[in-house]
Amino acid sequence: MLDRDFRDIIAGLGLTAAGSAAAIYAAAHYSVGTVTRMGPGMMPVSLGVILAAFGLAIAAPAFFRRGETVPLNLRPLIVLTIAILTFALMIEPVGLIAAVFSTTVIATLAESRVSLGKALILGAAMSLLTWTIFIAGLGLPIRSFGWPF
Amino acid sequence: MELLSNLALGLQTAITPSNLLYCFAGVFLGTFVGVIPGVGPLAAISMLFPITFYLDPTAALIMLAGIYYGTTYGGSTASILLNIPGATSAAVTCLDGYPMAQQGRAGVALFMTTIASFVGGSFGIIVLSLFSPLIAEYALTFGPAEYFALMVLGLVAASTIANASPSKGLSMVVFGMLIATVGTDSQSGIGRFTFGSMSLLEGFGISAMAMGLFGVGEILSSVGATRNAKIDSDSAKLRNMLPTREDWGRSWMPGVRGSSIGAFFGALPGTGPSIAAFMAYAVEKRISKTPERFGQGALEGVVAPETANNAADQTAFIPTLTLGIPGSATMALMLGALMIHGIQPGPTLIVQQPSLFWGLVMSFWIGNLLLLILNLPLIGIWVRLLLIPYHYLYPAILIFLCIGAYSVRANPADVLVILGFGVLGYAMRLANLPAAPLLLGFVLGPLVEMQFRRAMVLARGDLTSLLERPIAGSVLVLSAIMLIWTIAGSIIRHRRQFSDAVNPTEVGG
Numbered sequence: 001m002l003d004r005d006f007r008d009i010i011a012g013l014g015l016t017a018a019g020s021a022a023a024i025y026a027a028a029h030y031s032v033g034t035v036t037r038m039g040p041g042m043m044p045v046s047l048g049v050i051l052a053a054f055g056l057a058i059a060a061p062a063f064f065r066r067g068e069t070v071p072l073n074l075r076p077l078i079v080l081t082i083a084i085l086t087f088a089l090m091i092e093p094v095g096l097i098a099a100v101f102s103t104t105v106i107a108t109l110a111e112s113r114v115s116l117g118k119a120l121i122l123g124a125a126m127s128l129l130t131w132t133i134f135i136a137g138l139g140l141p142i143r144s145f146g147w148p149f
Numbered sequence: 150m151e152l153l154s155n156l157a158l159g160l161q162t163a164i165t166p167s168n169l170l171y172c173f174a175g176v177f178l179g180t181f182v183g184v185i186p187g188v189g190p191l192a193a194i195s196m197l198f199p200i201t202f203y204l205d206p207t208a209a210l211i212m213l214a215g216i217y218y219g220t221t222y223g224g225s226t227a228s229i230l231l232n233i234p235g236a237t238s239a240a241v242t243c244l245d246g247y248p249m250a251q252q253g254r255a256g257v258a259l260f261m262t263t264i265a266s267f268v269g270g271s272f273g274i275i276v277l278s279l280f281s282p283l284i285a286e287y288a289l290t291f292g293p294a295e296y297f298a299l300m301v302l303g304l305v306a307a308s309t310i311a312n313a314s315p316s317k318g319l320s321m322v323v324f325g326m327l328i329a330t331v332g333t334d335s336q337s338g339i340g341r342f343t344f345g346s347m348s349l350l351e352g353f354g355i356s357a358m359a360m361g362l363f364g365v366g367e368i369l370s371s372v373g374a375t376r377n378a379k380i381d382s383d384s385a386k387l388r389n390m391l392p393t394r395e396d397w398g399r400s401w402m403p404g405v406r407g408s409s410i411g412a413f414f415g416a417l418p419g420t421g422p423s424i425a426a427f428m429a430y431a432v433e434k435r436i437s438k439t440p441e442r443f444g445q446g447a448l449e450g451v452v453a454p455e456t457a458n459n460a461a462d463q464t465a466f467i468p469t470l471t472l473g474i475p476g477s478a479t480m481a482l483m484l485g486a487l488m489i490h491g492i493q494p495g496p497t498l499i500v501q502q503p504s505l506f507w508g509l510v511m512s513f514w515i516g517n518l519l520l521l522i523l524n525l526p527l528i529g530i531w532v533r534l535l536l537i538p539y540h541y542l543y544p545a546i547l548i549f550l551c552i553g554a555y556s557v558r559a560n561p562a563d564v565l566v567i568l569g570f571g572v573l574g575y576a577m578r579l580a581n582l583p584a585a586p587l588l589l590g591f592v593l594g595p596l597v598e599m600q601f602r603r604a605m606v607l608a609r610g611d612l613t614s615l616l617e618r619p620i621a622g623s624v625l626v627l628s629a630i631m632l633i634w635t636i637a638g639s640i641i642r643h644r645r646q647f648s649d650a651v652n653p654t655e656v657g658g
Contacts (some may be wrong), residue, residue: 011580015320022327022342030339036610040334040341043598047327054320070579076372077575080547083567084365087551088564100548107544110372114540122541126548138200140556 005067012059016052023048079110095146096135100127152278159507168208168508176516177211179219180523183226184531186233186538188546190220192367194482194547195359199553201330206490207505213486216481218270218462218513221422222520225455226531229255238422241430245443247452252446255388261448262455263524265404268320269456271414272408273463274560278510280416282487286472288496293603294615296474297602297625300597303474305628306419308586312537315635318586321577325590326597328353335595337586337604348562353484353570358591359478361567362584366551366574368543374424386597390528396448403433403449407456415461418468418476422458427455463513470494470506474593477586481592 026044033039083106088098104123108114114122134140162168182193195215201209224239229246244261249258292297308318331342343349392400414425431451434443443450466483468474473494475481487494492502500504504564524531554567574584593627608614616622 007580011317011582013322014580018324019327026341030341032165034610035287035605035612038336038605038653040309040337040603043594044327044330046343047323047330047594051323051327051401052325057316064622072579076369077572080365080372081371081572083544083547083569084551084564084568087548087555088568090566091551091555091561092560095326096552100170102554103542104548107547112545113538123546129545129547130552134552134556137355137580138203141550141559142556 002067005062005065008062009059011045012055012057012062014055014057015058018054019048019051019053021048022067023052076110080107083107083110089149091142093146095143096131097127097144098146100130152282155282155503155507156278156511159509159511162504162508163211163511165442166540168211168512169633171204171212172215172512172516175215175517176523177218179221180223180520180531181534182216183220183223183235183239184534185537185542186227186231186235188542189236189360189363189367190217191219191479192484192546194479195356195363196549196553197452198356198359198482198486201455201486202318202489202557205496206487206492206510209486209490210379210483210505211508211516213483214291214466214513215622216511217300217483217515219520221458221462221602222263222266223531225266225451226259226524226528229258229262229451229534230532230535238426238461239455239509240423241426241454244430245445245447247450248444248446257392257448258451259355259528260390260525261392261396261400261452263521263528264619265400265407265452265455266331266524267457267517268404269408269411269459269520270463270513270520272456273460274510274517276412276416276462276514277467278507279518280504281467281471284467285496285499289633290308291472291496292618293600294618294621295601295605296472296626297597298615298628298649299472299474300439300593300600302598302624302631303418303468303476304590304593305585305631306417307589308419308583309635310419310424312623315632315639317582321582321584322590326594328587329594330359331593332464347402350561353566353591354409354557354563355482355588355592356557358562358570359482359588360468360550362574362577362588363572364546365567366578366584368547369571369575370578371539372543374605379495390525392448399448400452403429403453404456406432406461409455410453411457412461414466415464416467416476416574418474420461420464421479422461422478425453425461426458429453442515447537452488466509470498470509471496473498473596475589483630485592486614512517546562566596601639637643 003059023045024039026048030041030044031039032041032045057080083103086106087099087103089103102125108119108122131144135142135144178191179194182188182190194213197213197216201213210460220236221238224234225235225242225246227233227240228234228242229250232247234243246258249255272365304322308322309315331349333340334352340350410429410432411425414428415418415422430453433449434440436445437449463478465480468476469480469484473484473485485492537612550567551564554563555561557563577584604615616625
């Protein structure tokens with residue numbers, strides 16, 4: 001138990017920050033116009049202000065109640081981020097097969113339940129499966145193989 | 150007998166081999182993701198969303214809809230066997246389904262949920278085909294003011310009814326609307342929040358956003374969590390599944406009540422299959438002569454929610470297709486699929502695209518029949534599927550999400566967009582902020598803006614004119630009442646918590 005509900009305090013203040021930033025940026029860069037002739041800035045500014053207000057409405061009561069710690073699991077977050085980045089970086093230079101294989105193998109590392117051998121087999125199976133569905137089956141314009149050098 | 154000729158036209162459309170195939174693919178995949186806990190219909194629909202770019206709109210909608218109601222069929226399987234709902238709409242089914250499984254009656258529960266799903270689904274389809282044309286005809290008189298009011302009602306209802314904290318739901322709607330302003334403003338042609346980036350000029354795609362929030366976000370929060378699964382695979386043998394005469398007798402009235410409750414709540418904005426299932430369960434428990442049996446494996450407690458959530462699945466299409474106003478995030482994706490193909494859903498849809506509308510309705514019948522086959526004789530396959538460990542499944546799902554995102558525009562930047570929204574979705578889960586209102590706000594935001602602008606031009610900027618129109622005015626007043634009621638309710642709750650915090654009653658530390 002925490003003596004304040006920090007989860008809602010952080011969430012609320014984060015939304016307030018995002019809302020104010022959007023409203024200020026939009027007010028500075030786009031014309032707001034009038035209600036009859038709304039400018040491009042009207043919606044972003046008003047939505048930003050409303051979002052900031054809701055953020056405060058979420059955060060304020062949280063100062064006065066107890067909260068619980070939020071379990072933050074960093075390993076899946078980091079490993080899967082790397083896996084998705086790998087896919088984004090590899091898909092064009094080296095093609096589908098290698099990109100899918102690497103992404104699958106990296107993704108299995110988010111938990112310690114899959115052995116390396118099984119991860120390699122899963123990667124190969126996924127490469128074959130996705131190639132069959134997306135390139136052979138649906139005919140999407142994706143390269144199967146590529147060589148960047 | 151206009152209805153019959155319409156249904157005949159629909160059958161012609163739905164029965165073509167390619168549409169049959171997409172219907173089958175949809176319900177098959179729907180059952181698949183429904184059975185597996187941790188993959189919901191939203192993730193599945195958004196994953197398949199890119200493929201629908203290559204299909205004609207009718208086929209696309211038939212397939213996406215099939216995933217949607219197929220999930221509700223499959224969702225009860227994990228509820229009964231594992232006490233983990235495969236989909237949120239099947240959460241109530243755990244209450245009596247799992248005790249039935251512990252008493253060795255899992256087969257009967259699985260059999261009856263499938264029959265109940267079929268009955269509920271059929272009832273929902275009948276309501277859908279009878280009421281949609283009437284509502285659409287009435288809605289032809291609606292102007293921008295009415296649409297603006299109805300959309301506001303939809304957004305308020307969706308963010309307040311289903312959520313424990315209305316301020317969180319409402320803030321997510323506003324956040325979604327704000328995200329929707331990124332890109333070129335349709336009125337002035339000025340790029341908003343683009344920061345000089347070319348790819349942001351088009352704004353965020355609904356598919357990338359949904360894949361990130363619901364697909365990647367779901368994986369990020371499920372991976373690393375503890376899981377245990379023990380299943381008695383004998384329960385899925387057909388001979389253990391047949392209900393007794395007493396079971397049938399007990400079930401049919403709850404089925405009728407569940408269907409009606411489901412059909413009603415499905416069509417309302419903000420309430421969907423989950424709430425319908427919960428209401429049906431509560432009603433059965435209240436009117437039962439033996440309420441103490443509920444929670445101990447009462448068959449009525451399985452039948453009522455399963456008819457209700459399937460009926461609600463079908464009637465949810467009424468506001469989406471007749472008014473163009475989706476009541477839930479899933480329906481918002483359906484709407485998005487239509488808009489990508491240049492079809493603006495609204496009251497004219499049924500008249501202008503009769504083969505699409507009635508074809509879709511008839512595909513629901515076919516899909517429900519296919520699901521009956523998939524879930525009765527073939528139930529064993531799905532039970533075995535539950536045995537596949539999640540650590541082999543999530544890398545596969547991740548790959549499909551990446552390829553799906555990339556394939557839309559052949560742009561690797563879109564893969565980064567799903568990563569960004571995935572991390573956002575994970576953070577929102579940690580903060581207990583609901584993601585469905587965000588998607589709804591994202592889809593409805595630009596439409597609300599457009600209708601508001603039109604209404605204001607027509608009324609020469611006079612805001613009170615909105616309230617003077619009978620329909621628009623009463624709908625806006627209704628939204629305001631709902632808003633004030635929920636906010637007042639939460640303030641009272643906070644007060645109570647506040648006084649608890651000031652005078653803590655320390656019991657056992």
